[in-house]
Amino acid sequence: MIWSIAWKNIWRNRVRSLVVIFAVMIGVFSGVFLVGFMTGWINQRIHDALHYEISHVQIHNPDYLLNEEMQFTITNYKKVEDFISATPGIQSFAPRVKVFGMAQSDWASSGLIIKGIDPERERTVTDIHKKIIAGEYFEDEKGLPAMILGSKAAEDLKLLNYEITEEKLGSFDVNLKKKLQSLSGKRYRTRKEFEIALKNVLGLEYNKKDMYNLINHFAFYRLRAKLTVTLQNSKGELVFETFRLKGIFDTSNDMFDGITAFVRAGELKKALNIKETDYHEIALLAKSRNDAVTVASILKEKLPEQNVMSWKEISPDLSYYNDFMKILDFIYVGIFLLALSFGIINTMLMAVLERVKEIGMLMAIGMNKVKVFIMIMFESVMLTFTGAFVGMLISGILIYHLGKTGINLSMWAQGLEAIGYASIIYPAISFDIYIGVTLLVIITGILSSIWPARKALQLNPVEALRTE
Amino acid sequence: MNVIDIRNVVKIYNDSEVRVIAINGVSLKVEEGEFMAIVGPSGSGKTTLLNLIGGLDKPTEGEIMIGGINICNLKGSKLIDFRLHNIGFVFQSYNLIPVLTARENVEFIMQMQKVPFKIREKRTIELLEAVGLGDRIDSRPSKLSGGQQQRVAVARALASKPKFILADEPTANLDSKSAENLLDIMLKLNQDENITFVFSTHDARVMKKARRVITIEDGKIINDEKRG
Ligand SMILES: Nc1ncnc2c1ncn2[C@@H]1O[C@H](COP(=O)(O)OP(=O)(O)OP(=O)(O)O)[C@@H](O)[C@H]1O
Ligand SMILES: [Mg+2]
Numbered sequence: 001m002i003w004s005i006a007w008k009n010i011w012r013n014r015v016r017s018l019v020v021i022f023a024v025m026i027g028v029f030s031g032v033f034l035v036g037f038m039t040g041w042i043n044q045r046i047h048d049a050l051h052y053e054i055s056h057v058q059i060h061n062p063d064y065l066l067n068e069e070m071q072f073t074i075t076n077y078k079k080v081e082d083f084i085s086a087t088p089g090i091q092s093f094a095p096r097v098k099v100f101g102m103a104q105s106d107w108a109s110s111g112l113i114i115k116g117i118d119p120e121r122e123r124t125v126t127d128i129h130k131k132i133i134a135g136e137y138f139e140d141e142k143g144l145p146a147m148i149l150g151s152k153a154a155e156d157l158k159l160l161n162y163e164i165t166e167e168k169l170g171s172f173d174v175n176l177k178k179k180l181q182s183l184s185g186k187r188y189r190t191r192k193e194f195e196i197a198l199k200n201v202l203g204l205e206y207n208k209k210d211m212y213n214l215i216n217h218f219a220f221y222r223l224r225a226k227l228t229v230t231l232q233n234s235k236g237e238l239v240f241e242t243f244r245l246k247g248i249f250d251t252s253n254d255m256f257d258g259i260t261a262f263v264r265a266g267e268l269k270k271a272l273n274i275k276e277t278d279y280h281e282i283a284l285l286a287k288s289r290n291d292a293v294t295v296a297s298i299l300k301e302k303l304p305e306q307n308v309m310s311w312k313e314i315s316p317d318l319s320y321y322n323d324f325m326k327i328l329d330f331i332y333v334g335i336f337l338l339a340l341s342f343g344i345i346n347t348m349l350m351a352v353l354e355r356v357k358e359i360g361m362l363m364a365i366g367m368n369k370v371k372v373f374i375m376i377m378f379e380s381v382m383l384t385f386t387g388a389f390v391g392m393l394i395s396g397i398l399i400y401h402l403g404k405t406g407i408n409l410s411m412w413a414q415g416l417e418a419i420g421y422a423s424i425i426y427p428a429i430s431f432d433i434y435i436g437v438t439l440l441v442i443i444t445g446i447l448s449s450i451w452p453a454r455k456a457l458q459l460n461p462v463e464a465l466r467t468e
Numbered sequence: 469m470n471v472i473d474i475r476n477v478v479k480i481y482n483d484s485e486v487r488v489i490a491i492n493g494v495s496l497k498v499e500e501g502e503f504m505a506i507v508g509p510s511g512s513g514k515t516t517l518l519n520l521i522g523g524l525d526k527p528t529e530g531e532i533m534i535g536g537i538n539i540c541n542l543k544g545s546k547l548i549d550f551r552l553h554n555i556g557f558v559f560q561s562y563n564l565i566p567v568l569t570a571r572e573n574v575e576f577i578m579q580m581q582k583v584p585f586k587i588r589e590k591r592t593i594e595l596l597e598a599v600g601l602g603d604r605i606d607s608r609p610s611k612l613s614g615g616q617q618q619r620v621a622v623a624r625a626l627a628s629k630p631k632f633i634l635a636d637e638p639t640a641n642l643d644s645k646s647a648e649n650l651l652d653i654m655l656k657l658n659q660d661e662n663i664t665f666v667f668s669t670h671d672a673r674v675m676k677k678a679r680r681v682i683t684i685e686d687g688k689i690i691n692d693e694k695r696g
Contacts, residue, residue, distance in 0.1 A: 001579045008567035357562040364524055364559075366552025366628070367580060368545045462524045465559060466515075 002371060006378035009351070017383060020347050024387025024441065025394070027336050031437050032395035035329045036429035040403065042325050043428055046289070046318050051127045052251040054314050055283035056292035057299065059084075062307040064280055070099050071234060073278040075305060083302050084284065089295045092124035093284030097268050101229040103261065105222075107158035107189055112149075112261045114229065115281075116268030125283050128249050128262065134221040135247035138264065145267040147227055147243035150257030151250040155191075159222040159245060162194035163187045168218055176202075191215060221248045233273045241271040329433075337440060340384075341448035348380050348452035359456050360464025369457050376453035377446065384445025392438050399427045470533075471631045471664055472498035472521055477530035479516055479687070490516040491527070492687035498632070498666060503658045505678035506668040513687040514668040515636050521666065522634045523551050535631050552580055556625030556633035558667075560640045563621035564609040570596060570620045571605040577628045595623040599653050615646030619653060626657070632664035639674055651677045 010017045050056060059080065064072035074080055077095070084093055097116030102109060119138035123129050128148070129137040138146060154160050164184040169177050179201045188194035194215060199206065225245045233239045243263060251257055269278065286295040289311070296310035312319045352359070359372060406424040479491035490513045498504060506514050519525040520532060523539045532539050534554060542550050551557075564573045571592055578588045596605050599619040601612075609617050618638055625633045635654075639647035651674055657663045669675055683691040 001576060005565065005567065005576075012567060358565065361557075361559060361562050362565070363548065364522070364551070365557050365577060365624075366548055368548045368552075370545075371580070462519055465562065 002375050003378060006375050007382055009355075009375075009379050010383055013351070013354075016347060016350070020343060020383050021387040021390070023343055024340060024384050024445075025391035027340050028388045028391025028438060028441050029395045029398075031333050031336050031441075032392060032429065032434060033398060033427070034332055035433055035437065036395070036399040036403075036427040037407070037425060038325045038329060039429055039433075040407075040425045040427035042321055044425060045321065048251060048253065049315060049318055050289065050311055052131065052253070053126075053256050054311055055125055056286045056289065056311050057284045057296045058309050058314055059282040059284070059299065059303065060280065060307045060309075062305075065307055068098075068100065070097075070232070070272055070274065070280070073274065073280055074282065077277045077279055080282070080303060080306065084282070084299070087295065087298055087302070089287055089291050089298075091285045091287050092121075093282055094118060094121040094125040095265070095279035096122075096281045096283065097265050097272070097274070097278070098280045099231055099268070099272065101231045103153075103157060104228045104230070105157040105159055105225060108156065110153060110156045111259070112153060112229070113259050114231075114261050114263055114268065116265035117262055118265055119262075122262070125285055128251070131249040131251050132247045133250045135223040135245070137247055138262075141244075141246060144226070144242055144244040145263060146246035148247040148249055148262040149227075149245055150260045151248050152254045152258035153261065154221055154245070154248050156258060157227070158189045159225055160191075160219055161187050161189055161222055162191070162215065162218050163220065164218050191219075194218070221245070223247070231271060233271065235273065239271055239273075241267075333437060333440065337444045340441065341444050344380050344384065344445055344448035345451055347383070348376065348449050349455060351379065352376060352452045352456045356459060356464045360459050360461040363459065364461040364465065372456055373453045376456050377449050380445050380449030380452070381442065384442055388438050388441045388445075391441075392434070396434065399429050402427050469500055470497045471500050471535055472496065472666070473531075473533040474521070475531045475533070477517075477520060477527045477532060479513075479520060479525070480528045490687050491520065494530075494684070494687070494689055496682070496689065496692075498664065500631075500664055501658070501662045502664050502666070502680055503655060503678055504666050504680040504682065505675050506666065506682050506684065507670070507675055508684040510670075512684045514684065516687075517684065518634050518636045518666070518668055522555050522557060523547055552577070552628060554631050556628060556630035558618065558621045558625050558633060558635035558638045560637045563624070564617060566609050569606045569608050570601060570612065570623075573609070573620055574624045574627050577624055581628055591627060592623075595626055596620070598626075598657065599623045600649075613646065615642050615650055618642065618646075618650050622650070622654060622657075626663065632666060635665065635667035637668055637670065639669060639671055644671075644673065647671060647674060 059074065061072040061074050074095075081095070084090060094117065099114050099116075101112055101114045103112045119129075132148070133151060135148075137148065149157075149159070151160075163186070164180050166184065169180060169184070172180065182201055183197055186197075188197060195211070198211065198214065202211075223245055227243045227245055229241050229243060231239050231241060249257070265279075266276075269276065284295075286292045292310045293312060296308050296313075299306075300308045363369075363372060403426050406426045408424050474494060474496045477491055477494045478489070481488040481490055494517065506517060508514055516525070520527050521534075523532075523534070523542065526540060534550075537550070539547065539550060564570075565576065568576060574592045574595055575588050578591065583591075593602070593605065596602055599622055601616060601619055601623070604612060604616065609620070612620065621638075622633070622635075625635075639650055642650065654665055654667075655677055658665055667674075667678075675681060678695070680692070680694045682689055683693075
């Protein structure tokens with residue numbers, strides 16, 4: 001009965017109650033959705049870092065980590081490989097030769113970390129092959145050894161050029177075409193140069209976003225260009241090795257893309273004059289991200305002469321991100337709950353003060369304080385619960401949907417990529433957080449109603465009934 | 469047997485500077501089955517007296533025995549429960565819960581008393597029929613006239629099977645016809661069911677129906693008249 005009275009009381013002031021329900025709904029929705037968005041974002045960031053860059057576990061010769069000189073290869077590589085193969089919980093692993101080299105194109109030079117890999121094994125550990133934006137991944141090449149280069153490094157080496165060609169002008173409108181044609185036939189080696197040239201013919205006031213797209217439209221990578229890399233071999237001599245640019249990858253992390261190149265391990269070893277079984281690094285994937293720590297500790301024990309690190313040790317900031325975001329979530333949810341509780345206190349106080357006489361009458365005829373208290377509590381709980389339920393439903397559906405399709409942030413992606421974030425976010429939320437946020441809202445509803453409910457208890461029935 | 473037995477009751481309001489002696493040494497016995505009016509000029513202490521009898525207020529001095537129990541010694545939820553089970557109230561206005569229908573308002577008090585559903589349902593309809601509202605049981609108070617609302621309040625007061633019903637100016641907001649009608653219903657309940665009524669009024673026509681009239685002035689009983 002008290003339930004139904006409370007529910008009916010809510011609808012005495014329909015508009016006010018709807019406003020509160022709506023506010024709770026928006027609050028739950030934005031709370032759950034924001035947490036989901038953040039989680040998706042961080043997951044993406046961690047996923048990318050693990051699958052393009054660091055993998056779950058890395059193994060090195062401890063001396064290699066101290067000073068990255070190429071003679072510090074993994075000792076007893078065959079034995080290590082056998083150990084890894086026999087360790088449960090490991091999905092795949094790939095060995096690499098890794099050296100620093102100075103790369104030179106015909107127009108510029110840039111320092112690179114060159115990873116010598118077995119392309120087929122590398123595929124099982126990193127997803128670079130899925131991120132080729134120009135040219136192709138390793139495949140039976142002929143002639144010069146092949147190199148796959150990060151997009152940012154290619155740009156630094158002036159291998160990202162700009163040229164207006166008839167073919168690319170194809171469907172442009174006549175007016176624009178005419179203006180652009182005046183620049184055709186000339187090759188620009190930097191973005192800046194090309195932009196200045198474009199501004200000259202199009203006028204300064206040309207829309208920024210269109211300009212950005214226009215520049216990208218005429219950009220192309222100088223695939224098949226020759227790159228000479230200066231390396232130090234095992235005898236300490238400088239050697240030069242020439243590669244042909246075969247493909248460009250773009251992982252959305254400029255820091256990584258600006259400094260990384262892949263070549264075949266065999267060819268790099270020949271240039272460095274090191275043995276067929278010499279490797280600097282083994283990258284491996286465990287069955288899952290969370291298994292990585294366990295796998296790492298098993299390997300640490302089995303391979304005492306090697307340095308074994310899980311991703312959390314390699315990149316502590318990645319796990320900090322996680323924690324940091326959780327704190328942000330709490331702060332946000334906290335602020336929202338505070339606002340919510342003010343709203344509920346206000347509404348319920350009004351509801352109590354409007355009904356002084358009625359509550360006084362109920363107490364006079366014999367409704368005890370517990371029942372009065374419960375009645376007021378029920379009202380705010382139902383108010384909050386209705387809003388929370390709807391908000392939860394909407395945000396759940398939206399997160400589920402967007403978790404599949406992703407949220408495209410490419411409008412702002414330039415800045416994001418520079419700090420290592422991908423531009424498509426797949427919101428995700430764990431069930432416990434979903435329920436947690438909702439419970440917090442309901443608890444807030446209950447706590448906020450305590451004050452107004454106590455206010456009702458303080459009423460003296462005689463006084464309440466006296467005043468006209 | 470006395471359902472109400474008041475002995476030397478004094479009620480002094482002492483708030484702020486003013487000291488008001490609202491009830492000044494009242495003793496009164498009411499027997500089961502009485503139909504009693506309390507009359508007197510405005511400010512004479514009628515409401516105060518009824519509130520004291522109803523356990524809504526505490527006397528400064530004296531004893532108030534209801535069914536042999538001194539309610540001055542009851543506190544908090546014990547007192548509220550005592551009211552629920554022993555006293556029926558009809559106020560001048562704001563008697564009903566506006567979101568509930570007539571039936572639900574009557575049923576509500578029995579629910580608080582934990583009367584089983586079947587009994588509750590039957591009794592509710594009987595009571596509403598007894599006050600002449602058999603055809604309006606599912607109307608909300610806002611759809612009823614003032615007189616009808618007061619009749620629902622009487623039915624609600626009866627529902628808890630109290631020892632007596634207290635009504636402070638139950639007809640004050642009613643036109644004379646509705647007032648008379650309400651009194652007739654109360655009187656009939658008194659005669660047929662032996663329900664004890666104690667009510668205050670200003671209205672001479674209401675007064676005439678009472679079988680005992682107590683007149684108070686300045687907090688004192690100055691006349692106690694019994695009729696036929
Ligand atoms: N809470 C209070 N504080 C101070 N004085 C009060 C209080 N309640 C009542 N009084 C005073 O007590 C006296 C009796 O008041 P009471 O309300 O009982 O009169 P009444 O006979 O019911 O009058 P009316 O016919 O106008 O309803 C009055 O002088 C009133 O001012
Ligand atoms: Mg009065």
